[in-house]
Amino acid sequence: MNRTHTRVTLDDVARRAGVSLATASRVINQSAGVSEDKVERVWTAINALNYVPHTAAQVLAANETHTLGLLLPAVSGGFFVSMLAGIQQGLSESGYDLLIYSSQPAAPAQRNDDPRRRLRRPLDQHNTDGLLVFADSLEDDELRRIYGNGFPMVLLHRSPPAGAEIPTVTFENKSGARQVVDHLVDVHGCQRIAYLAGPEGHEDSYWRQRGYRESLQAHGIPFDPLLVAAGEFDREAAARAVAEMLARETAFDAIFAGDDESAMGALDALAHAGKRVPQEVAVAGFDDVDVSRHLRPPLTTVRAPIEKAGLQAVRQLVQLIRGGQAEPLTLLPTTLVIRRSCGCNGAGHELAGDLERRAL
Amino acid sequence: MNRTHTRVTLDDVARRAGVSLATASRVINQSAGVSEDKVERVWTAINALNYVPHTAAQVLAANETHTLGLLLPAVSGGFFVSMLAGIQQGLSESGYDLLIYSSQPAAPAQRNDDPRRRLRRPLDQHNTDGLLVFADSLEDDELRRIYGNGFPMVLLHRSPPAGAEIPTVTFENKSGARQVVDHLVDVHGCQRIAYLAGPEGHEDSYWRQRGYRESLQAHGIPFDPLLVAAGEFDREAAARAVAEMLARETAFDAIFAGDDESAMGALDALAHAGKRVPQEVAVAGFDDVDVSRHLRPPLTTVRAPIEKAGLQAVRQLVQLIRGGQAEPLTLLPTTLVIRRSCGCNGAGHELAGDLERRAL
DNA sequence: ATCATGCTTGAAAGCGCTTTCAGAAAGCGC
DNA sequence: GCGCTTTCTGAAAGCGCTTTCAAGCATGAT
Numbered sequence: 001m002n003r004t005h006t007r008v009t010l011d012d013v014a015r016r017a018g019v020s021l022a023t024a025s026r027v028i029n030q031s032a033g034v035s036e037d038k039v040e041r042v043w044t045a046i047n048a049l050n051y052v053p054h055t056a057a058q059v060l061a062a063n064e065t066h067t068l069g070l071l072l073p074a075v076s077g078g079f080f081v082s083m084l085a086g087i088q089q090g091l092s093e094s095g096y097d098l099l100i101y102s103s104q105p106a107a108p109a110q111r112n113d114d115p116r117r118r119l120r121r122p123l124d125q126h127n128t129d130g131l132l133v134f135a136d137s138l139e140d141d142e143l144r145r146i147y148g149n150g151f152p153m154v155l156l157h158r159s160p161p162a163g164a165e166i167p168t169v170t171f172e173n174k175s176g177a178r179q180v181v182d183h184l185v186d187v188h189g190c191q192r193i194a195y196l197a198g199p200e201g202h203e204d205s206y207w208r209q210r211g212y213r214e215s216l217q218a219h220g221i222p223f224d225p226l227l228v229a230a231g232e233f234d235r236e237a238a239a240r241a242v243a244e245m246l247a248r249e250t251a252f253d254a255i256f257a258g259d260d261e262s263a264m265g266a267l268d269a270l271a272h273a274g275k276r277v278p279q280e281v282a283v284a285g286f287d288d289v290d291v292s293r294h295l296r297p298p299l300t301t302v303r304a305p306i307e308k309a310g311l312q313a314v315r316q317l318v319q320l321i322r323g324g325q326a327e328p329l330t331l332l333p334t335t336l337v338i339r340r341s342c343g344c345n346g347a348g349h350e351l352a353g354d355l356e357r358r359a360l
Numbered sequence: 361m362n363r364t365h366t367r368v369t370l371d372d373v374a375r376r377a378g379v380s381l382a383t384a385s386r387v388i389n390q391s392a393g394v395s396e397d398k399v400e401r402v403w404t405a406i407n408a409l410n411y412v413p414h415t416a417a418q419v420l421a422a423n424e425t426h427t428l429g430l431l432l433p434a435v436s437g438g439f440f441v442s443m444l445a446g447i448q449q450g451l452s453e454s455g456y457d458l459l460i461y462s463s464q465p466a467a468p469a470q471r472n473d474d475p476r477r478r479l480r481r482p483l484d485q486h487n488t489d490g491l492l493v494f495a496d497s498l499e500d501d502e503l504r505r506i507y508g509n510g511f512p513m514v515l516l517h518r519s520p521p522a523g524a525e526i527p528t529v530t531f532e533n534k535s536g537a538r539q540v541v542d543h544l545v546d547v548h549g550c551q552r553i554a555y556l557a558g559p560e561g562h563e564d565s566y567w568r569q570r571g572y573r574e575s576l577q578a579h580g581i582p583f584d585p586l587l588v589a590a591g592e593f594d595r596e597a598a599a600r601a602v603a604e605m606l607a608r609e610t611a612f613d614a615i616f617a618g619d620d621e622s623a624m625g626a627l628d629a630l631a632h633a634g635k636r637v638p639q640e641v642a643v644a645g646f647d648d649v650d651v652s653r654h655l656r657p658p659l660t661t662v663r664a665p666i667e668k669a670g671l672q673a674v675r676q677l678v679q680l681i682r683g684g685q686a687e688p689l690t691l692l693p694t695t696l697v698i699r700r701s702c703g704c705n706g707a708g709h710e711l712a713g714d715l716e717r718r719a720l
Numbered sequence: 721a722t723c724a725t726g727c728t729t730g731a732a733a734g735c736g737c738t739t740t741c742a743g744a745a746a747g748c749g750c
Numbered sequence: 751g752c753g754c755t756t757t758c759t760g761a762a763a764g765c766g767c768t769t770t771c772a773a774g775c776a777t778g779a780t
Contacts, residue, residue, distance in 0.1 A: 021731090063735070393757060417736035423765075658747040
């Protein structure tokens, strides 16, 4: 249990290999020509000693962390799994590690409660080579400050604050939303469609709502603010919101949920209230999360390439880090996925959906 | 965009505050008495300069990373979301950061293809204060080596290799499995129950299978190897496995899936084959993942406190890091959750389930 | 042979921080 | 007021690594 047991350093490796520290370092980093016999000797020593480089020392000396930071509000729902899977893929492509900063409301008692005596979180510059910022997990000010330092950063599902030209990757939210709502109206004749909005300030939700209103307008359906409720992209919040609408007897014949998570909540609330889906109320979601086709009834939704978004974000960020240019805006296409919750008989589509899903 | 723009160091802070580097460091770490006026001056300087400590330097000097490593095979499914949520909670309690190592099969072309010339991944000692190892994401040898160094480690859902007494946290898999299978037999009279096993070597699956066989034996039902298929804890693999059983006309009246993910696959395959659940085949899962109650039909399963497992694992690890003792084995209780896929009319239970879920 | 040319190599200077060490200042009893 | 302990404080020594710099040494050209 003696942790302080002599740790193996590059120095040890060099000595055992009979070369200098510098040469050993060069072998590891393949950073300069080293004669083949020395290369051999160094690797032999490394294996014999079980040498593992000390990352912090490498970072300090070389000023590169080989780590990307991911800022999240909190981990939850199927969305994150997919996003993380995509991000992981990007990481393994490029050889970076992932440091997750969850901006979750921290522990009960902060060590130091005086805000004037708190250190800024060491996100940038010193501790990662670049940052992936999800939605509103970082305030505009911080974003600007970090951008101002010329630090590589890519935004996921949010646009940059004014003045900061930070690359963004997100979905074609508006047109996707437009499509589902069009479908609800055109095919199923819905007229009173409720919208379950996401969290305040969440841009995906904003654009989806825009698409929703655009569709209403195109069909000459008046917009009724009473039909917009706070789904919060959260199952329980959405369930509460729908229950409330039901309670106050706001009439509606369809619910367009801002995401699949809130669609599940809606399905729940409707079931509890004894409303049949889709006979009495049609339901549609957004994202086409992993489980949506397994829901009761299978959810009509908009497929958003979540994994791809994660992957693209990493790629863009890596490009930026390596000194290249990144796409200012990556807009990934969304596609309508018809299943049964809207009233269609979605059988058959599901398989096709599966095949599509495979092709990242 | 000049990245090399003079970075703010502690030195700058110290100079501006009119104190020595050492004093400034002491203020930040509250590591020794410093007169109140200097403390004040240092913080003022820090805020004025927007100082952010350089983590690598701190790590190098203090030999503490304030980071926990999490080793995963790959991110997927509802299980991980819950586990990550629990881990995050533990992290924010204790102030550690999280570095995720996904042992995902790496990128196409490895830089260096000679295994003798590859560095060990810098997991331990130098780069994290402790390691959370999930299931079989690390080989026994590595585990032993790291343990041998006295490095803090906690295992999730796997037991330590012989000789290494590494704390483990996992579920009461066997008794949970025993309970569902008992239910299937006792209440629904099932006699030919298939088991969808998890990945080879996954201990959760091993114990669940043990529970399954124990129940069969207790009921005098002969064990039929033909009824055990490779569900792999994966939706698609499970669907294939079930389709195969169907194809080769192995008779069964129930499926006990090793986890909810494979239960979904089973549900899928069954639906495709036109088999009605639960009328023709009863289905039960394990885990009670977030979405299980939303499935078609709602899934009878065993609730496993996944979040709690993540949280506990972090707590144990932190205890270990701080020099304390950890529980050698944390076995979290599982409970049967009756819904409809087994043939019960599970209405009403769901709400209770929800309430339970809240109480972590 | 002689000199420029290109490779390989080691010594040494940091990277930004923590911490030991010892001196300075301050408080105390007498 | 004089030693003594108790706080504070700053100088300096690293932590383990990368990288510059200049030297060493072949090589081919002259």
